[in-house]
Amino acid sequence: MTDTRPLKPITADARRAEIFRLALGNPKVIAGLVILATLLALGLAAPLLSGHGPSDYVGPRAEPPSADFWFGTTLFGQDVFVQFANGIRSTYVVGLLAGGIGALVGMTVGFVAGYRGGVVDEILSMITNVVLVLPAFAVLIILAAYVGIDSVVHQSVFIGAFSWPWVARAVRAQTFSLRSREFVDLARLTGVRPLTIIRTEIGPNMGSYLLLVFIVLFGGSILTAASLDFLGLGPPGQMSLGLMMNQALQSSALVLGIWWWFLPPGIGIVLIVGALYVTNIGLDDVFNPKLRKM
Amino acid sequence: MGRYFGRKSIVYALTCIVAVTINWLVPRFMPGDPVLQMLISRGPDTNPEQTAVIMDYYNRLFGFDVPLWQQYLNYWGALFKGDLGVSVWLFPTPVADVVLRALPYTLGLLLPAILLSWFLGNKVGAMAARRKWLDNSVLPVGYVLTATPYMWLAILLAWSLGIVAGIFPTAGGYGFDLQPAVSWEFASSLAMHWFLPFLSLFLVAFGGWAIGMRNLVIYELESDYANYLAALGAPPRLIRRYAFRNAILPQVTGLALQLGVLVGGSILTEVVFAYPGLGNLVFQALLHRDFFLLQGVVLFIVIGVLVANFVIDVVYVLVDPRTRAGMQGVSA
Amino acid sequence: MLRLNRVWKTYRVGAFGTRELTAVRDVSLDVAPGEVVSLIGESGSGKTTIGRMVLRLNSVSQGRIEFDGTDVSTLRGRALKSYYRKVQGIFQDPYSSFNPIFKADRVFDMVRRQFFAGTPNATWHGKIEAALADVRLDPAQVLNKYPHQLSGGQLQRMLIARALLLDIKLLIADEIISMLDASTRIDVMNLLADLTSRGVGVLFVTHDLALGNYLSTTTVILRRGVIVEMGATDKVFANPQHPYSTHLLGSVPHLHKKWSQVEAELARHDARLGPCGYHAHMPGRCGMPPHDPDQPMLAEIEPGHVVGCSYDQPLG
Numbered sequence: 046m047t048d049t050r051p052l053k054p055i056t057a058d059a060r061r062a063e064i065f066r067l068a069l070g071n072p073k074v075i076a077g078l079v080i081l082a083t084l085l086a087l088g089l090a091a092p093l094l095s096g097h098g099p100s101d102y103v104g105p106r107a108e109p110p111s112a113d114f115w116f117g118t119t120l121f122g123q124d125v126f127v128q129f130a131n132g133i134r135s136t137y138v139v140g141l142l143a144g145g146i147g148a149l150v151g152m153t154v155g156f157v158a159g160y161r162g163g164v165v166d167e168i169l170s171m172i173t174n175v176v177l178v179l180p181a182f183a184v185l186i187i188l189a190a191y192v193g194i195d196s197v198v199h200q201s202v203f204i205g206a207f208s209w210p211w212v213a214r215a216v217r218a219q220t221f222s223l224r225s226r227e228f229v230d231l232a233r234l235t236g237v238r239p240l241t242i243i244r245t246e247i248g249p250n251m252g253s254y255l256l257l258v259f260i261v262l263f264g265g266s267i268l269t270a271a272s273l274d275f276l277g278l279g280p281p282g283q284m285s286l287g288l289m290m291n292q293a294l295q296s297s298a299l300v301l302g303i304w305w306w307f308l309p310p311g312i313g314i315v316l317i318v319g320a321l322y323v324t325n326i327g328l329d330d331v332f333n334p335k336l337r338k339m
Numbered sequence: 340m341g342r343y344f345g346r347k348s349i350v351y352a353l354t355c356i357v358a359v360t361i362n363w364l365v366p367r368f369m370p371g372d373p374v375l376q377m378l379i380s381r382g383p384d385t386n387p388e389q390t391a392v393i394m395d396y397y398n399r400l401f402g403f404d405v406p407l408w409q410q411y412l413n414y415w416g417a418l419f420k421g422d423l424g425v426s427v428w429l430f431p432t433p434v435a436d437v438v439l440r441a442l443p444y445t446l447g448l449l450l451p452a453i454l455l456s457w458f459l460g461n462k463v464g465a466m467a468a469r470r471k472w473l474d475n476s477v478l479p480v481g482y483v484l485t486a487t488p489y490m491w492l493a494i495l496l497a498w499s500l501g502i503v504a505g506i507f508p509t510a511g512g513y514g515f516d517l518q519p520a521v522s523w524e525f526a527s528s529l530a531m532h533w534f535l536p537f538l539s540l541f542l543v544a545f546g547g548w549a550i551g552m553r554n555l556v557i558y559e560l561e562s563d564y565a566n567y568l569a570a571l572g573a574p575p576r577l578i579r580r581y582a583f584r585n586a587i588l589p590q591v592t593g594l595a596l597q598l599g600v601l602v603g604g605s606i607l608t609e610v611v612f613a614y615p616g617l618g619n620l621v622f623q624a625l626l627h628r629d630f631f632l633l634q635g636v637v638l639f640i641v642i643g644v645l646v647a648n649f650v651i652d653v654v655y656v657l658v659d660p661r662t663r664a665g666m667q668g669v670s671a
Numbered sequence: 672m673l674r675l676n677r678v679w680k681t682y683r684v685g686a687f688g689t690r691e692l693t694a695v696r697d698v699s700l701d702v703a704p705g706e707v708v709s710l711i712g713e714s715g716s717g718k719t720t721i722g723r724m725v726l727r728l729n730s731v732s733q734g735r736i737e738f739d740g741t742d743v744s745t746l747r748g749r750a751l752k753s754y755y756r757k758v759q760g761i762f763q764d765p766y767s768s769f770n771p772i773f774k775a776d777r778v779f780d781m782v783r784r785q786f787f788a789g790t791p792n793a794t795w796h797g798k799i800e801a802a803l804a805d806v807r808l809d810p811a812q813v814l815n816k817y818p819h820q821l822s823g824g825q826l827q828r829m830l831i832a833r834a835l836l837l838d839i840k841l842l843i844a845d846e847i848i849s850m851l852d853a854s855t856r857i858d859v860m861n862l863l864a865d866l867t868s869r870g871v872g873v874l875f876v877t878h879d880l881a882l883g884n885y886l887s888t889t890t891v892i893l894r895r896g897v898i899v900e901m902g903a904t905d906k907v908f909a910n911p912q913h914p915y916s917t918h919l920l921g922s923v924p925h926l927h928k929k930w931s932q933v934e935a936e937l938a939r940h941d942a943r944l945g946p947c948g949y950h951a952h953m954p955g956r957c958g959m960p961p962h963d964p965d966q967p968m969l970a971e972i973e974p975g976h977v978v979g980c981s982y983d984q985p986l987g
């Protein structure tokens with residue numbers, strides 16, 4: 046199989062370097078990435094932060110933030126900061142996994158439908174439209190309730206399985222227009238296989254767009270996962286920001302005024318998802334300089 | 340045009356069948372059969388008569404005494420008769436009744452929240468597209484709002500305006516001490532309980548519409564035809580009107596696509612405020628492991644979203660001159 | 672070498688392919704080694720479609736395309752690759768023939784990766800330089816550049832050079848001359864002449880009658896997907912039989928004449944005259960498809976010169 050190797054070093058190095066330079070000069074990209082990196086570091090460090098787990102009863106009950114417990118303790122004496130750090134960690138995992146799965150499925154369906162056209166396209170587009178109008182969250186509730194979610198990976202697969210249709214639509218439309226360009230014909234005349242053509246000719250032309258798509262899916266998956274966790278449908282035994290809110294609400298933290306319990310998880314989600322969106326706008330400015338005037 | 344609707348109808352019919360089939364399939368083929376587990380786990384102390392009724396429904400739809408295809412057809416048959424089974428949690432109320440009782444609350448929240456957020460979001464977004472100072476506040480606020488989980492904004496509002504400030508009640512659809520009645524007292528209690536969940540739903544949705552509209556209008560204002568109009572000396576107001584008109588169409592499509600998300604948002608919001616709508620039913624059904632109720636509510640939600648989607652599609656075609664003209668052409 | 676046998680192409684358009692558009696109907700023609708066949712016709716007459724079918728970029732709806740006796744639509748994998756070693760194409764639009772985000776010389780690398788994986792660097796570079804010299808390009812000017820840094824003519828010639836890297840027997844050249852300035856035009860035409868002297872057959876698609884006349888041994892005149900006249904170039908140009916060809920060849924000097932006028936004149940011509948050149952040699956009534964579906968669509972009016980019915984066939 047000679048044609049499964051990546052193409053020789055004839056890639057757009059100069060262009061890439063230019064984009065990279067522009068991206069690192071864009072304040073939105075920088076701000077977004079700094080927030081994301083900081084929280085990621087916190088999430089990665091979560092297991093090292095303290096000797097106890099997120100659900101261990103380690104301190105006095107319902108204590109406000111203090112030097113010992115930075116974010117205070119829950120009604121049951123659990124360390125909110127440890128819960129938060131662990132929640133951030135699983136938030137990243139679910140976002141990356143579910144966003145990745147959604148992007149992968151959406152791109153595959155979109156590329157194949159757009160490239161092959163004809164009956165294949167009709168069938169794939171029909172499936173895409175069906176999943177698109179299906180209210181994903183309601184279906185996820187049923188699936189999670191019956192099938193059960195036993196791990197973050199499992200949850201990501203479910204979320205990714207319903208988040209791809211709009212990606213497939215957009216990728217299909219772009220593939221459709223790229224497919225009729227003559228450089229694709231030229232590759233075919235050179236005997237390059239369809240999958241290789243999609244990977245080496247069509248894909249790279251949509252590279253920046255695909256990155257933006259992934260970022261949006263990343264953020265959306267985080268919100269969906271938090272919602273499922275909040276309904277108590279998350280992986281059991283896995284601390285998450287949604288579960289923190291669920292437990293706080295169930296334990297009447299609002300009435301009891303334990304604000305340090307229910308504020309951090311929301312702030313964490315807003316920060317991560319907001320930072321993703323800000324990075325996205327910044328990158329959009331870089332990739333589509335036309336909008337930069339504004 | 341006929342073909343366009345024909346195609347759309349196929350998609351909706353197919354989606355409907357898929358949704359119903361998933362709803363039937365998932366419990367039926369789960370290892371360990373959670374529904375049966377639920378029924379068995381009710382223990383011997385429960386009313387045997389009650390268990391008998393539920394088992395009967397269960398056997399009809401999930402039982403092994405008839406072939407699989409028969410079970411599937413029975414399910415559809417029951418569905419068409421509006422028979423969603425009997426709620427285990429609220430025995431002996433039929434699930435359909437439970438759903439219908441909760442429905443007005445959810446509609447009362449969702450419809451105003453969706454429509455108002457859409458109209459105001461589009462207005463503010465279009466204004467932000469041409470006023471720098473407004474843009475500087477609309478854009479960040481909009482992005483923060485769209486990044487906010489529905490339940491957290493609800494928690495925040497319940498805590499700040501409800502518990503700390505003490506202005507609004509934070510739980511239920513009306514005062515605990517009241518009975519539904521046509522009276523001032525009841526109406527004002529209803530309105531007070533309605534406001535925070537409504538506001539919470541409205542705000543998150545509003546952020547999304549405002550940003551979407553702002554970006555679309557800017558895109559339209561920078562398009563070649565806007566430049567062309569400007570070069571011809573058209574007044575800016577006219578150009579803005581054209582831009583707005585072109586930008587509103589994707590927002591109509593967006594409304595259809597966002598419906599599922601908004602309904603999901605209302606489920607979460609209702610849970611926070613213990614608001615007696617469909618969302619809270621979902622949560623209670625999960626808590627009480629009442630699978631018939633859960634399935635009934637979710638199926639109802641799914642079909643409701645599909646119907647609303649279809650309505651929006653029809654509206655879209657009616658307002659968009661391009662689809663009217665282009666529908667006969669190549670639909671690539 | 673190349674034989675099209677009653678080839679049809681119907682595009683499916685519209686939702687679920689509910690409408691059909693016949694771009695090529697019942698076209699038969701041959702290209703022999705060392706021969707230049709020019710395919711002449713107005714825009715939309717199906718020239719590009721024919722070329723693309725030969726190149727296996729579009730499927731054939733009906734009929735057969737044979738290359739050295741094998742049906743090309745049956746070629747798969749290895750066999751298809753070796754077909755492309757012998758049959759290559761150059762497209763109408765050089766700008767869109769290059770992937771804009773990669774350097775232009777990637778088209779050469781692709782050929783190397785697919786067909787010359789084992790060739791040592793030095794040999795390969797020699798081959799590229801020779802091919803570039805053939806199309807009068809300076810390697811320093813065109814290698815290592817992005818497509819937008821090169822002119823249409825340079826890009827077009829790089830595509831020709833790319834085809835020269837392979838051991839081609841047949842070249843499909845779709846409007847390759849229009850992008851070039853007068854001096855390179857001569858170069859490329861000489862190059863084509865050189866290729867034919869090496870036994871390469873060329874299917875030369877063009878609007879330009881003068882070019883067709885200059886280069887080709889055989890001329891095929893296409894109208895709305897149908898061959899209206901075909902034959903040795905000198906015979907067709909000297910003695911056009913079909914009214915469409917007459918107008919086409921006659922219209923070369925009258926650049927002011929609009930196509931709509933030509934069409935109108937054609938219609939008047941149809942109404943005025945009796946049996947056409949085709950029906951003078953064939954039984955049946957003008958304007959009707961032949962009763963016998965096996966009856967040829969073209970009648971031989973002199974050796975090596977065939978013509979179709981002058982009346983509009985009912986389309987569809």
Ligand SMILES: Nc1ncnc2c1ncn2[C@@H]1O[C@H](COP(=O)(O)OP(=O)(O)OP(=O)(O)O)[C@@H](O)[C@H]1O
Pocket residue numbers: 682683684692693694712713714715716717718719720721763
């Ligand atoms: N992929 C396609 N799908 C549908 N119709 C097509 C497609 N490609 C070409 N056609 C149609 O087929 C007809 C013939 O097109 P073709 O490109 O072969 O013409 P042409 O003779 O090369 O014209 P030109 O001189 O303008 O290049 C046209 O009516 C065109 O619209």
Ligand SMILES: [Mg+2]
Pocket residue numbers: 718719720763845
């Ligand atoms: Mg053409």
